[in-house]
Amino acid sequence: xxxxxxxxxxxxxxxxxxxxxxxxxxxxxxxxxxxxxxxxxxxxxxxxxxxxxxxxxxxxxxxxxxxxxxxxxxxxxxxxxxxxxxxxxxxxxxxxxxxxxxxxxxxxxxxxxxxxxxxxxxxxxxxxxxxxxxxxxxxxxxxxxxxxxxxxxxxxxxxxxxxxxxxxxxxxxxxxxxxxxxxxxxxxxxxxxxxxxxxxxxxxxxxxxxxxxxxxxxxxxxxxxxxxxxxxxxxxxxxxxxxxxxxxxxxxxxxxxxxxxxxxxxxxxxxxxxxxxxxxxxxxxxxxxxxxxxxxxxxxxxxxxxxxxxxxxxxxxxxxxxxxxxxxxxxxxxxxxxxxxxxxxxxxxxxxxxxxxxxxxxxxxxxxxxxxxxxxxxxxxxxxxxxxxxxxxxxxxxxxxxxxxxxxxxxxxxxxxxxxxxxxxxxxxxxxxxxxxxxxxxxxxxxxx
Numbered sequence: 001x002x003x004x005x006x007x008x009x010x011x012x013x014x015x016x017x018x019x020x021x022x023x024x025x026x027x028x029x030x031x032x033x034x035x036x037x038x039x040x041x042x043x044x045x046x047x048x049x050x051x052x053x054x055x056x057x058x059x060x061x062x063x064x065x066x067x068x069x070x071x072x073x074x075x076x077x078x079x080x081x082x083x084x085x086x087x088x089x090x091x092x093x094x095x096x097x098x099x100x101x102x103x104x105x106x107x108x109x110x111x112x113x114x115x116x117x118x119x120x121x122x123x124x125x126x127x128x129x130x131x132x133x134x135x136x137x138x139x140x141x142x143x144x145x146x147x148x149x150x151x152x153x154x155x156x157x158x159x160x161x162x163x164x165x166x167x168x169x170x171x172x173x174x175x176x177x178x179x180x181x182x183x184x185x186x187x188x189x190x191x192x193x194x195x196x197x198x199x200x201x202x203x204x205x206x207x208x209x210x211x212x213x214x215x216x217x218x219x220x221x222x223x224x225x226x227x228x229x230x231x232x233x234x235x236x237x238x239x240x241x242x243x244x245x246x247x248x249x250x251x252x253x254x255x256x257x258x259x260x261x262x263x264x265x266x267x268x269x270x271x272x273x274x275x276x277x278x279x280x281x282x283x284x285x286x287x288x289x290x291x292x293x294x295x296x297x298x299x300x301x302x303x304x305x306x307x308x309x310x311x312x313x314x315x316x317x318x319x320x321x322x323x324x325x326x327x328x329x330x331x332x333x334x335x336x337x338x339x340x341x342x343x344x345x346x347x348x349x350x351x352x353x354x355x356x357x358x359x360x361x362x363x364x365x366x367x368x369x370x371x372x373x374x375x376x377x378x379x380x381x382x383x384x385x386x387x388x389x390x391x392x393x394x395x396x397x398x399x400x401x402x403x404x405x406x407x408x409x410x411x412x413x414x415x416x417x418x419x420x421x422x423x424x425x426x427x428x429x430x431x432x433x434x435x436x437x438x439x440x441x442x443x444x445x446x447x448x449x
Contacts, residue, residue, distance in 0.1 A: 041054055041087075041448065042054065042056075042404055042405050042448050042449045043404070043449070044087075044089070044449055045449055046091075047088075049091075050090055050091055051088060051089070051090060051091070052088075052089055052090075052091050053086070053087070053088055053449075054085070054086070054087040054088075054089065054448075054449055055085070055086050055087075055449050056084065056085045056086075056446065056447055056448035056449060057082075057083065057084040057085075057446060057447060058082075058083045058084075058444050058445060058446025058447070058448075059080065059081070059082050059083070059444065059445060059446065060080070060081040060082075060083065060442050060443070060444040061078065061079075061080060061081075061442060061443050061444070062078065062079050062080075062081055062119075062440055062441065062442040063076070063077075063078045063440065063441045063442070064076060064077055064078075064079065064438065064439075064440050065437075065438060065439040065440070066436055066437065066438040066439070067121070067128050067131055067164055068127065068128070068131075068164055069164055069415075069417075069434075069436050069438060070434055070436055071434035071435050071436050072434075074436075075125060075127065075128055077121050077122065077123040077125065077128045078121075078122045078123075079119050079120060079121040079122060080119065080120050080122065081117060081118070081119045081120075081442075082117070082118045082119075083115070083116070083117045083446070084115065084116055085113070085114065085115035085116075085448075086113075086114050086115075087111060087112065087113040087114070088110075088111070088112045088113075089110060089111040089112070089113075090108065090109050090110045090111070107144070107145055107146075107147070108142070108143070108144060108145075108146075109141070109142070109143040109146050110141065110142050110143075111140070111141040111142075112139075112140055113137075113138065113139050113140075113141075114136075114137075114138040115136070115137045115138070116134065116135065116136050116137075117134075117135045117137075118132075118133070118134045118135075119131075119132055119133060120132050130185065131164045131185055132185075133162030133185050133187065134160070134162065135159075135160055135161055135162050136158065136159070136160040137157075137158075137159050137160075138157070138158045139155065139156055139157035139158065140154070140155065140156045140157075141153075141154075141155050142154040142155075149199065149200050149201060149204070150197070150198070150199050150200075151197075151198045152195075152196070152197050152198075153194070153195070153196040153197075153198070154193075154194070154195055154196075155192075155193070155194040155196075156191070156192070156193045156194070157191070157192050158189070158190070158191045159189075159190050159191075160187065160188070160189050161187070161188045161190075162185050162186070162187050162188075163185065163186045163188070164185060164186070186219065186221070186224070187219065187220040187221065188217070188218070188219055188220075189216075189217075189218050189219075189220060190215065190216065190217045190218070191215070191216050192213060192214070192215040192216075193213065193214045193215075194211060194212070194213045195211065195212045195213075196209060196210070196211040196212075197209070197210050197211075204241070205240065205241045206238070206239070206240050206241070207237075207238070207239040207240075207241075207247070208236075208237070208238050209235075209236070209237040209238075209239075210235075210236055211233075211234070211235045211236075211237075212232070212233065212234055212235075213231075213232070213233040213235075214230070214231075214232055214233075215230060215231050215233070216229075216230045217229055217230070218260070225260075225261055226259070226261060226269060226339075227259075227269070227339045228259065228260040228261060229257060229258060229259045229260060229269075229337075230257075230258055230260065231255050231256055231257045231258065231337075232255070232256045233253065233254070233255045233256075234253075234254050235251065235252065235253040235254070236251070236252050237249060237250070237251045237252075238250050238251075239282070241283075243283070243284075245283045245284040246281065246282070246283035246284055246285065247281070247282055247283050248279075248280070248281055249278070249279070249280055249281070249282055249294075250278065250279045251276075251277070251278040251279075251294075251296075252275075252276070252277050252278075253275070253276040253277075253278075254273070254274075254275050254276075255272075255273065255274045255275075256271075256272075256273050257271055257272045257273070257274070257337050258271050259271060269339055270302055270303045270304050270305065270342065271302075271303050272300050272301055272302045272303065272307070272337060272342070272343075273300075273301040274298065274299070274300045274301060274308070274335070274337065274343075275298065275299050275301065276296060276297075276298045276312060277296045277297045277298075278294045278295070278296035278312065278314075279294070279295065279296065280292065280293045280294030280295060280296075280314070281293045281294075282294075287320075288319055288320040288321075289317065289318070289319050289320075290317070290318045290319075291315075291316065291317045291318070292314060292315070292316040292330075293314070293315055293316075294312075294313065294314040294315075295311070295312070295313050296311070296312040296313070297310075297311060297312060298310065298311075298312045298334075298335055300335060300337070300342065300343050302342050302343070302376065305341075305342045305376040305377075305378050306342055306343075306375050306376040306378060307342065307343070307376075308335040308343050308345060308375070310335075310345075311333065312333055312334060312335075313331070313332065313333045314330070314331070314332045314333075314334075315330065315331050315332075316328065316329070316330035316331075316332075317329055317330070324355060324356040324357070324359075325353075325354070325355040325356070326353070326354050326355075327351075327352070327353050328350075328351065328352040328353070329350075329351050330348075330349070330350050330351070331347075331348065331349050331350075332346070332348045332350075333345075333346070333347055333348075334346050334348065338374060340374050340387070341374040341375055341376040341377050342375060342376025342377075343374075343375055343376055344372055344373065344374050344375070345372065345373050345375065346370045346371065346372050347370070347371040348368070348369070348370045348371075349368075349369045349370075350366075350367065350368045350369070351366070351367050352364070352365065352366045352367075353365045353366075359401075360400060360401045360402075361398065361399070361400055361401070362397075362398070362399040362400075362401065363397070363398050364395070364396075364397050365394075365395070365396050365397075366393075366394070366395045366396075367392070367393070367394045367395075368391075368392070368393045368394075369390070369391070369392050370389075370390070370391040370392075371388070371389075371390060372388060372389045372390075372391055373387075373388045373389075374387050374388070387419055387420065388419075388420045389417060389418060389419045389420065390416070390417075390418040390420075391416070391417055391418075392414070392415070392416040393413075393414065393415050393416075394412075394413070394414040395411070395412075395413050395414075396411055396412045396413075397409060397410070397411035397412075398410055398411065405447050405448060405449050406445075406446070406447050407445070407446055407447075407448065408443075408444065408445045408446075409443070409444050409445075410441075410442065410443050410444075411441075411442050411444075412439070412440070412441055412442075413439070413440040413442075414437075414438070414439055414440075415436075415437070415438040416436075416437050416438075417434075417435055417436050417437075418435050419434070419435055
């Protein structure tokens with residue numbers, strides 16, 4: 001049954017919700033998330049025969065050309081970013097050897113990790129200084145009997161991501177007052193727990209993996225509570241090794257999305273049970289060339305409205321140009337749950353390059369382009385805008401390792417969002433879904449043990 005046209009108050013709330021979601025599309029997957037962990041880890045500080053601590057801290061000076069990620073109200077500002085991390089982990093097998101050089105068997109592998117990043121804007125503009133925030137990345141990894149034919153893994157990761165809130169104005173047709181979305185930040189808390197059992201019978205040619213995951217995703221601001229959700233995931237994977245380091249695989253992944261609070265008459269988020277099936281090839285083709293080739297089928301199985309029902313694919317190649325240089329290219333066709341409509345589909349193309357020069361200079365370059373479409377608006381009356389988007393992120397960085405534990409670096413980040421809107425499907429006149437370009441330049445200094 002189609003929804004009846006809501007009264008004005010409900011229409012206004014729906015307009016605000018759509019602008020919020022469209023303005024924060026990137027916070028789900030397209031936004032460039034500046035990591036709060038240094039790419040390279042040192043030897044650490046030995047605390048016992050088997051445990052090592054990895055502390056580190058750095059400070060960044062950054063310039064942001066479009067803090068509020070807006071199309072017309074473009075405001076730039078410099079800011080400082082303090083980053084710290086502290087990990088406790090078991091020593092790697094490579095660093096635990098017998099006198100004859102043999103590696104000691106590892107019965108338990110453990111890591112407790114924590115990191116934070118705090119940013120403070122150097123501006124007199126309150127809309128910009130309100131974007132300050134504290135981000136957290138913490139987790140636990142535990143592997144039992146990782147060197148034997150059977151292993152069991154537990155992983156838990158918590159992430160608090162603070163992204164800038166789009167400063168667009170939502171205006172509703174029929175004389176509604178504009179609603180400003182420019183104050184504060186979008187703070188998102190997510191936690192994912194993974195349980196994984198791996199069996200490698202015989203000589204290890206066959207590998208069987210069964211896994212379960214529980215993921216909770218919630219916004220701290222009550223204005224976005226309709227997007228709060230959790231999912232359960234069950235997966236099975238089988239790999240058979242054809243060559244010493246090349247294997248064929250089959251994989252099945254079943255998820256169950258549940259929104260914690262739904263108001264179908266207002267926003268219309270619905271639960272789903274997306275299924276993904278894959279078959280493919282993974283591993284080394286030559287000592288320098290590795291590949292991942294997968295093709296499959298996906299179906300989103302939404303309770304109402306359109307569901308994704310099509311082909312999935314992934315093709316990735318990585319080539320080691322020289323001992324300390326590696327290039328990677330890939331393409332992926334995928335779908336995912338989306339609070340804007342039912343789901344999104346991506347044609348994703350990505351590339352990466354890493355190079356260590358003279359053991360002191362670390363160069364990295366990454367690019368990610370997505371052609372995205374949002375589907376599943378049939379349950380809305382009036383229908384929201386039909387939207388597709390081109391999304392591009394680029395990250396370039398150069399770090400100089402002054403000592404084994406001290407480094408300096410410079411870098412550049414780019415984020416572009418080019419949205420395509422259909423006026424024919426937009427009778428409500430919702431505004432504020434914006435294109436934007438965002439450039440960030442930074443310099444940093446830090447220590448990492």
